[in-house]
Amino acid sequence: MSDTDQVTLGKRELALPRKPQRRNGREKYEKLLDTLESLLSEREASEITLADLSEAAGVPTASIYHFFPSKDAALTALAERYFDTNFRQDAFRPAATEYTSWQELVCLVSERALSYYQSNSSMQKLRFGPNATWAIRDLIMGNNQRLAEVMFEACSRSFLLPDSNDWHSRFLLAVGISDAFWAMSYSRYGRITGELVSESKRATIAYLKMYIGELLERRTG
Structure with a gap:
């Protein structure tokens, strides 16, 4: 492994939390994440330090570093709770009658x-803010893939899609289009505006229409 690869690996390890195995460690870990969420609701991620987290949680700094070798690791841990642990695909899957x-x-x-x-x-800041680490971006991509699966499965269950081996990638790109509009809106206005939500829908539909067409025959039975 080259020196450059070792430096890159070291930086990546610093951006990852160390998850506890014992019950008391898990309880302290969750308390720290609750505190970080509260801090992030009031400030930007760039304004928060691990010392702030230590003070707000009433936890020694050494304990903070035991779980989070860097602030990025703490933000990644909170993002995991939002974008992985609490993300349920069934919550986004519409019924056929809808x-x-x-x-x-x-x-x-x-x-x-x-x-x-x-x-x-706090979730919005992690999801669309400027401080996303590579680890958070990986979590976001994982969520986009799951949303694409929801779209594809629901569409193929209800409609007769044209034959293709590329539907998974098509729907993933469609999700990415909406995501890009949301991120741009948050970056520009500090929120996701109704106008850009509408634009994201139009752009996503226009992209998929190139491969799906205007109308799909509904499955029967």
């Missing part, structure tokens, strides 16, 4: 995903 077209289906899944991200101000 839509009459593939366009409505896609919009429903997008709306529910956005509502989930907007339900918590």
Whole structure:
């Protein structure tokens, strides 16, 4: 392994939390994440230090570093709780009775995903803010893949899709289009505006329409 690879590996390890195995360690770990969430609701991630977390949680600094070798590791741990542990695909899967077209289906899944991200101000900052680490970006990509699976499965269950081996990647790109509009809106305005939500839907539908077409025949039986 080259010196450059070792430095890169070291930086990556610093961005990852050390998850405890024992019960008392897990309880302290969760307490720290609760405290970090509270701090992040009031400040930007760039304004928070591990010393702030130690003081607010009433936990010795040495204990903070035991779990989080860096602030990025603490933010990654909180993102894992939002974007992995608490992310349930069933919550975004619409019932067949809720839509009459593939366009409505896609919009429903997008709306529910956005509502989930907007339900918590700390989650929004981690999801769309400028301080996302590579580890958080990996978590975001994982969520996008799961949303794409929800869209594809619901669409293929309800409609007769044209034959293709690329549907998973098509729907993943569609989710990515919406995501890009949301991130741009948050970066520009500090929130996700209704106008750019509408634009994201139009862009996503326009992209998928190139491969799906305007109308899909509904499955029967």
